[in-house]
Amino acid sequence: MGSEFILPRTASSNDPLRLAVLISGGGSGLLSLLEHQSASSCAHRTVLVLSDRENAGGLQHGRDSGVKTLSIPLMDITDSLAQRTTHEEEIHRQLIECEIELVVLSGYMRILTPWFVGHWKGRLVNIHPSLLPDFPGAHAHRDVLSAGAKVTGCTVHLVDEGVDSGPILAQQSIPVKPNDDETSLQERVKEVEHSLYPKIIDMLSTGEISL
Numbered sequence: 001m002g003s004e005f006i007l008p009r010t011a012s013s014n015d016p017l018r019l020a021v022l023i024s025g026g027g028s029g030l031l032s033l034l035e036h037q038s039a040s041s042c043a044h045r046t047v048l049v050l051s052d053r054e055n056a057g058g059l060q061h062g063r064d065s066g067v068k069t070l071s072i073p074l075m076d077i078t079d080s081l082a083q084r085t086t087h088e089e090e091i092h093r094q095l096i097e098c099e100i101e102l103v104v105l106s107g108y109m110r111i112l113t114p115w116f117v118g119h120w121k122g123r124l125v126n127i128h129p130s131l132l133p134d135f136p137g138a139h140a141h142r143d144v145l146s147a148g149a150k151v152t153g154c155t156v157h158l159v160d161e162g163v164d165s166g167p168i169l170a171q172q173s174i175p176v177k178p179n180d181d182e183t184s185l186q187e188r189v190k191e192v193e194h195s196l197y198p199k200i201i202d203m204l205s206t207g208e209i210s211l
Helices: 028-039 059-064 080-097 114-120 140-147 182-205
Strands: 017-023 044-051 068-071 102-105 124-128 151-158 168-175
Touching: 017 028, 017 080, 017 182, 028 044, 028 059, 028 182, 044 059, 044 080, 044 182, 059 068, 080 114, 102 182, 124 182, 140 151, 140 182, 151 182, 168 182
Parallel strands: 017 044, 017 102, 044 068, 102 124
Antiparallel strands: 124 151, 151 168
16 A cells, blocks of 8 residues: 655745656757746746756756756666666655656656655655546546547646556546547647646645645
């Protein structure tokens, strides 16, 4: 049985929650969060952006916003478990060093080990591009289309030791159009992701979400 969820402290605009955002790609979700933080007196601010890929386009969004921005690629270690553990230990070290209070996964494409989740459980949040528990995993849009689903959307959830299996905090749905392909569906789901995720992070930061 895994450890218990420990939610972040209740913050305010005068004493905002310190966020780290983990990305793997273009960082459109990161950008929407940074814009939300810039445009409102919310109870959180991004102080660290991390990517597992040195060439992730989203790293530039962090740099442009004056946020500490790092890439932490996997080391060249043959043993896969040792490789993952070493990688996550360095991420964890950076989170502690920056006094992070909430870890936001935003298009982060790595499955985290139980060791890492155990340290951050309740303070580790993800957004997934389907209406969980349907279509978990890395190919949600493809799976939605293959199944002939009429409705899809996105899910904000706390991360547990499973894959896309943690407690659901919020969902937003959109219709699947007859002419949708993976690209068009992804773009329309991203639109609702970029609206929903900052709102739920607001609620987590101000103590409006409880388990």
